[in-house]
Amino acid sequence: MNVLQGIAAALTPLGLLWTVLIIGLATFLHELAHYALARWQGVAVKSFSIGMGPVLLRRDWRGTEWRLSLLPIGGYVEIDGMAPVEDGMNAQGQPVYRHPTHGFARLSAWGKVAVLLAGPLMNLLLAIGLMTVTFTAQGIPAPDRARIESVQAGSRAAALGLQAGDVVTAIDGQDIPDRVTVGGAAAPGWESLRDSLGRAGSRTLSVERGGQTRTVAFDWQPTVNGQRQLLGIRYGPDVQPASVPVALGTALTTTVEAVPQVLRAFGSLFARLFTLNLSSDESVSGPIGTAQIVSQAAATSPWALVQVGVLLNLSLAFFNLLPIPGLDGGRILLVLFGALRGRPLTFSQEQAVNLLGFGLVMTLMLFVVVRDVSRFF
Template sequence: MNVFQSIAAALTPVGLLWTLLIIGVATFLHELAHYALARWQGVAVKSFSVGMGPVLVQRPWRGTEWRLSLLPIGGYVEIDGMAPEEDGQGGYRQATRGFAALPAWGKIAVLLAGPLMNLVLALGLMTATFASQGVPALDRARIESVQPDSRAEALGLRAGDVIVALNGEAIPETRTVDGQTRPGWEGLRDFLATSGPKTLTVRRDGETREVAFDWQAQVSGERQLLGIGYGPDVDDASVPVAFTTAVTTTTEAVPQILRAFGGLFARFLTLDLSRDENVSGPIGTAEIVSQAANVGFWALVQIATLLNLSLAFFNLIPIPGLDGGRILLVLVGSLRGRPLTFSQEQAINLAGFALVMLLMVFVVVRDVSRFF
């Protein structure tokens, strides 16, 4: 099987369609927020495109040319006064109207609107998930599946059983591992990483029972598996509780997202092509969405939530070419009391754009290298 066959085998038509839909909606709303904040301040928007590259369909409406472009890898809005303008002598100069004429807070509002829209969308999707599926109960582990002919099946464990205590000790809501706070239910893995007598306190149909067994964590140097798939138990939640949980979950996820991006840049600088489970490229994303499509609708909603969170924080990284980099340039100009010169801003934006493009190429190459 060659590389292309391997990639095709990892993806599904339904997964690809869902990937395009999820990315398309996230991109459209991101750019729509930029558009809305610009128009709200009286700044014209020349064009609005979903997709990049050659234009497939275009239609003028309310002073803006709305486009659908060939490559489904992003989108853009062409805001008046954001790009340089011709100086009448065959060259270019810094624009003085539209976006360029806005005060610093107005420029930041336009630039910040896109990432904030993705953040709001992620919070909305997360709230809907928690309200429908329940909020995680960190002090309980629910068995989601039991492998046939496994040790777990021999012990009488079933899907739907809820583990509430390990060796008679209640599972805490959180625990600290290597300086990081982790959910208590994840401690089941460490519990099974050591040999000896074990007791699981299991709740089933409102009744509690003890499951005692002797456990060998390794046999002939190989780690033994109990044979269960598990995750946190859930509690029913109202919409306000679901929203509060979504905000808390997002806040707790920020350090993990930043560490993931930090790891990506470190791998980029060292040209490390080894697989990183925390950051996926376009092929990896489509592969994950293909798997989620086989699980069900709410699995796809969770993927859309993570994608919007990633887009929000990635765009806020202060690299010229991204929204965060443009915001940084606005702040620098405000602190200096005058904007950067045309040549300075062009050089900085060019360097930032080149860095972002190289980073994208690196992610794609690393994505494809998994199949060799």
């Protein structure tokens, strides 16, 4: 199987369609927020495009040209007063550019920050909203309780009387904590059951069933004659029903807890870029990896697609807030720097900084695509 066949086998037409729809919606709302904050402050928006490259469809409405472009890899809004203005010709007959003095350029520093911050904030709010809907409809996973989902017939677990629906609340006489360390990384407490079954000796499980608690005691050997032993259960977190306020609170907490994880993932990506490390890293996916994840989610359930939408919007929000020139975070940094300094950078200085940032972002995107493809060699 060659590389193209491997990539094609990992994707599905339905998965590709859902990938375009999920990314398209996230992009549309991101750019719509920029558009809305600019118009709210009286700044015109010349064009609004979903997709990049050649324009397929266009329509003028309320002073803006709305476009659908060929490549479904992003989008943009052309806000009046953000692009440089041509200011005559130099001695060599080449155009000279300067900072604009109208539209966006006339806004206060906080007005500019509001326009730039609106896009990432919209993606963040969308992720929180999707999590709130999910938690309200499906419940909230309890990190300190493990629910047995199935018991294998004829297994040790079946002989001990364990049943599907039993909830394990304590292991070896100790309540399951909210967080544990598994394989050097933080994990929900219910995953400590796996670690417990990896050690030989006497084990006890406190199990809730029908409102009553019983203790299951047994001697355990993780390996016998070199063969790994299995208890014979499949388990996951116990899911508790949640009202909308509780679901919203959990969504906000989950978002805050995701910040260091996302920053570590981006840090790892930059480290791999500078060392040209193409080894597999599941924390960040490129377009092919994302489409593959969406293809798997589409084959699982609608809620799996919603979870992908949450992750994509969180990633888009945090990535755009990175202080890299060319991204929203970098533009915000330049605006605040100019406000603190009392004057903005000169046009040539700002262009040089933006060019450097744009080159870094393009290099990063190319690296992610190359790493995606390298998995199929």
